[in-house]
Amino acid sequence: MKKIFPQEPPTQCEHFKTNGIRCGSPALNRYKLCFFHQRMMNIQQFRRERPNSRLDFPLLEDANAVQISVQDVLAAVAEDRLDPRRAGLLLYGLNTATCNLRNVDFEPKALRQQFADSESPVIKLLLEAMNREPEPDKKLPSSGSTEESPKALAG
DSSP: OOOOOOOOOOOBOOOBOTTSOBOOSBOOTTOSSOHHHHHHHHHHHHHHHOTTOOOOOOOOOSHHHHHHHHHHHHHHHHTTSSOHHHHHHHHHHHHHHHHHGGGOOOSOHHHHHHHHTSSOHHHHHHHHHHHSOOOSSOOOOOTTOSSOOHHHHHO
């Protein structure tokens, strides 16, 4: 007969965001932080130990990578490791990358087709939405609209 031992729930990352909310991701074994926050802590420690090291940006494939890069540039300027003119050029490039994010697609279509062949209807709906071309005339509803719809006023 197999004995079942109660398992402790995984510990949560101990990082608190600036808004006071705890990260909530599972912490790595032997660490108090999740993968992302432990990696950021290691990078900060590396830069403190080697202040003359060059900036290494992640591949700018999503908004998170761009945000990390902006943070790196600002930290380098604050620590006098980067002159303001070069920082301005880097931030301009990062701004361009941010604008281009909605136009690039790093996901191979073959991989999408592989997931489209799966049985999950949720995945099929998501893939159909990703493959649709956006309609240029259609405007997205704004969340800050001051006018309420007739249904909202009636109900």
